[in-house]
Amino acid sequence: MDWKVFLEMAPSGGMTYLGWLGSGVVWTLTVSSFAWIIASLVGGFVGVARTTPVPWLRAIGTVYVEIFRNVPLLVQMFLWYFVMPEVLPKALGDWLKQDLPNALTLPFAAQFSLWELTAAILCLGLYTASRVAEQVRSGIESLPRGQTNAGLAMGLTLPQVYRHVTLPMAFRIVIPPMTSEFLTIFKNSSTALTIGVLELTAQSRQISEYTFKTFEAFTAATLIYIVITLTVTFAMRALERRVAVPGFIAQAGGH
Amino acid sequence: MGGEFDWSVIWKYREALWDGLATSFKLFGIALSGGIFFGTLLAMARLSSLKVLSYPAAGFVNLIRSIPFIMAIFWFYFLTPMIVGKFTGQQGEAVGPFTSAIVAFIMVESAYYSEIIRAGIQSIPRGQPWAAYALGMNYWQSMGHVVLPQAFRNMLPVMLTQAVILFQDTSLVYVVGLKDFLGAASKGGQITGRIVELYIFVAVVFFLICFLASWGVKKLNARLAVAR
Amino acid sequence: MTDPQSPMIDLRAVSKWYGAFQVLTDCTTRVKKGEVVVVCGPSGSGKSTLIKTVNGLEPFQKGEIIVNGVSVGDAKTDLPKLRSHIGMVFQNFELFPHMSITDNLTIGQVKVLGRSKDEATQRGLKLLDRVGLIAQKDKYPGQLSGGQQQRVAIARALSMDPIAMLFDEPTSALDPEMINEVLDVMVDLAKEGMTMMVVTHEMGFARKVAHRVIFMDRGAIVEDCTKDEFFGTARSERAQQFLSKILHH
Numbered sequence: 001m002d003w004k005v006f007l008e009m010a011p012s013g014g015m016t017y018l019g020w021l022g023s024g025v026v027w028t029l030t031v032s033s034f035a036w037i038i039a040s041l042v043g044g045f046v047g048v049a050r051t052t053p054v055p056w057l058r059a060i061g062t063v064y065v066e067i068f069r070n071v072p073l074l075v076q077m078f079l080w081y082f083v084m085p086e087v088l089p090k091a092l093g094d095w096l097k098q099d100l101p102n103a104l105t106l107p108f109a110a111q112f113s114l115w116e117l118t119a120a121i122l123c124l125g126l127y128t129a130s131r132v133a134e135q136v137r138s139g140i141e142s143l144p145r146g147q148t149n150a151g152l153a154m155g156l157t158l159p160q161v162y163r164h165v166t167l168p169m170a171f172r173i174v175i176p177p178m179t180s181e182f183l184t185i186f187k188n189s190s191t192a193l194t195i196g197v198l199e200l201t202a203q204s205r206q207i208s209e210y211t212f213k214t215f216e217a218f219t220a221a222t223l224i225y226i227v228i229t230l231t232v233t234f235a236m237r238a239l240e241r242r243v244a245v246p247g248f249i250a251q252a253g254g255h
Numbered sequence: 256m257g258g259e260f261d262w263s264v265i266w267k268y269r270e271a272l273w274d275g276l277a278t279s280f281k282l283f284g285i286a287l288s289g290g291i292f293f294g295t296l297l298a299m300a301r302l303s304s305l306k307v308l309s310y311p312a313a314g315f316v317n318l319i320r321s322i323p324f325i326m327a328i329f330w331f332y333f334l335t336p337m338i339v340g341k342f343t344g345q346q347g348e349a350v351g352p353f354t355s356a357i358v359a360f361i362m363v364e365s366a367y368y369s370e371i372i373r374a375g376i377q378s379i380p381r382g383q384p385w386a387a388y389a390l391g392m393n394y395w396q397s398m399g400h401v402v403l404p405q406a407f408r409n410m411l412p413v414m415l416t417q418a419v420i421l422f423q424d425t426s427l428v429y430v431v432g433l434k435d436f437l438g439a440a441s442k443g444g445q446i447t448g449r450i451v452e453l454y455i456f457v458a459v460v461f462f463l464i465c466f467l468a469s470w471g472v473k474k475l476n477a478r479l480a481v482a483r
Numbered sequence: 484m485t486d487p488q489s490p491m492i493d494l495r496a497v498s499k500w501y502g503a504f505q506v507l508t509d510c511t512t513r514v515k516k517g518e519v520v521v522v523c524g525p526s527g528s529g530k531s532t533l534i535k536t537v538n539g540l541e542p543f544q545k546g547e548i549i550v551n552g553v554s555v556g557d558a559k560t561d562l563p564k565l566r567s568h569i570g571m572v573f574q575n576f577e578l579f580p581h582m583s584i585t586d587n588l589t590i591g592q593v594k595v596l597g598r599s600k601d602e603a604t605q606r607g608l609k610l611l612d613r614v615g616l617i618a619q620k621d622k623y624p625g626q627l628s629g630g631q632q633q634r635v636a637i638a639r640a641l642s643m644d645p646i647a648m649l650f651d652e653p654t655s656a657l658d659p660e661m662i663n664e665v666l667d668v669m670v671d672l673a674k675e676g677m678t679m680m681v682v683t684h685e686m687g688f689a690r691k692v693a694h695r696v697i698f699m700d701r702g703a704i705v706e707d708c709t710k711d712e713f714f715g716t717a718r719s720e721r722a723q724q725f726l727s728k729i730l731h732h
Binding site: 066067069070071072073074075076078079082083086087183187188189190191193194201204205208214215218221222225226229230 | 318321322323324325326329330333423424426427429430437441444450451454455457458461462465466469
Binding site: 380382383385387388389390391392393396400401404405408 | 535538539540562563564565566567568569570571573574575577578579580581590591594595596636639640643649
């Protein structure tokens with residue numbers, strides 16, 4: 001065991017190997033967070049769409065979910081990164097491949113461009129949205145049907161029922177599965193290494209290749225993953241307790 | 256459009272693609288059976304009242320579940336040749352990349368399946384093992400004849416859903432350079448420069464397989480729900 | 484076993500805790516060969532726990548239980564072997580739902596006693612006939628009524644040729660109209676001289692066939708006397724209250 005290896009200077013980036021690990025953490029969290037926001041927004045809309053009585057909205061929701069969850073994440077990653085610029089109009093494709101990377105130099109010794117980052121975030125976000133949509137849908141469907149009827153009977157419109165009755169309750173039911181979705185994105189973000197995003201897993205492998213201290217490099221990354229997972233789990237549990245409705249035990253959709 | 260498509264490349268590469276798909280299915284089959292077998296043992300260990308069994312099992316499952324699949328693949332890809340080498344006295348070359356990938360997949364899937372199976376075992380009322388013990392059965396007989404057959408029946412839908420996910424996850428062996436379906440397409444793309452057609456083809460094939468499988472699982476669920 | 488005076492089931496100062504909570508306190512009693520003992524008491528009094536300690540389904544921390552000369556609490560005891568001689572009938576029947584009625588009746592005989600499939604089936608069907616359900620042999624437990632399931636469960640226990648039978652509230656999960664069909668089977672068994680320990684609220688059954696009645700409250704045995712003493716002059720106030728509650732309503 002040689003843990004001092006992390007204090008040695010890395011061959012690039014003007015930092016130690018510990019700095020490389022830190023950079024990996026930053027990019028893992030960046031990709032995960034942005035992707036999670038996309039997944040929540042898109043997944044929320046798609047999930048609600050699938051519960052409405054409007055046939056074409058339901059159809060769009062169903063098609064979205066079926067497409068995104070029946071193609072492997074890694075294949076989707078390649079479709080965004082390699083295929084999309086080629087099937088878009090030529091000018092737009094060239095802009096993605098040539099201008100976007102030069103638009104901004106990423107900080108934290110990134111060694112990759114804004115285009116790789118964008119593709120990774122879009123891919124993870126839209127893929128996870130299909131999972132979120134299913135959680136939202138089952139959350140809403142687990143609410144007693146009487147709730148919607150009671151709202152309509154009071155003279156509320158359907159959007160009002162969603163706004164004031166269904167969604168506030170569904171939101172609370174959906175929090176625990178949303179935590180696990182963040183953790184899913186967080187773990188899945190390592191697939192971004194296949195298109196060159198040097199996130200945590202990629203950095204630990206790169207360190208192992210340069211130093212041959214594979215065990216130390218993998219152990220460090222593994223510990224970081226565990227610590228972040230535990231932190232997120234505890235934080236989300238605290239949030240769950242704060243928004244809990246007294247006497248109402250959310251049990252749907254969770255694990 | 257960035258140039259014309261040339262779909263003939265798929266026909267030209269049909270043998271490599273077919274071999275790749277076969278590798279994906281082989282990996283899937285071995286990982287599925289290994290994952291369910293070891294997952295069952297892990298679940299039983301976790302539910303054991305013996306702490307020497309339940310603690311390490313829980314530790315292993317939680318460790319695997321909190322790191323990325325790719326990280327786990329890297330770990331077992333690194334560890335398997337080392338550990339096998341320790342036992343056989345041979346150097347790493349004795350263990351090929353396919354074997355290492357298999358070990359990684361079985362380990363990861365057993366952690367995921369153990370959680371499903373644990374829930375299945377816990378869904379069986381306490382009275383069932385009691386009744387088995389009251390007939391004089393021992394632990395293994397009670398598990399084998401009474402608890403597990405019922406648990407597997409309850410868990411079948413979730414296990415099949417997980418199997419579809421596992422089939423998709425087999426594409427991750429790309430990261431260690433194994434030529435599965437995706438790997439074959441990637442290789443073909445590098446040689447011909449026709450990466451777009453090949454990746455689209457891979458996506459469509461995966462979609463068809465997984466969509467049909469999920470649809471079958473849903474149909475089966477509906478039938479099981481009625482039967483109950 | 485050869486000495487008719489030696490008890491079949493002998494509980495000596497049995498105590499049990501769940502963590503800090505004591506569920507059984509110094510329970511002592513004996514069941515002789517051929518004796519029928521009814522255990523009653525309010526819910527939560529520990530009677531179901533007590534009967535499950537007899538065949539070791541519930542472990543206990545203090546005291547001793549000797550069944551047919553074998554110590555249940557001894558770590559060296561072959562519990563499966565002991566249990567194969569002691570039949571048990573549960574409140575919720577606990578037939579194995581994934582097996583046909585015939586398979587339920589033969590599984591223990593084949594896997595535990597090592598009987599051949601034919602022999603086990605023959606024995607099982609004979610007992611099924613005895614409880615009046617031979618026509619149901621190919622059905623599954625879920626297709627039978629509660630009373631029928633419980634009769635099958637009794638037949639399953641008898642198929643192991645037990646030397647004693649434990650009943651844990653065998654009728655309390657049943658609809659009223661099904662209680663008697665199960666009690667009738669139990670009465671017949673008692674009359675044939677089977678050693679029985681029965682947790683039940685069915686005082687009619689107790690009056691008809693019990694030799695002794697044990698009354699439990701808060702984990703302790705409060706009364707342990709003959710049937711006539713119990714129904715005539717139950718000594719403790721709690722037993723009297725309990726009796727008046729379940730007899731007059």
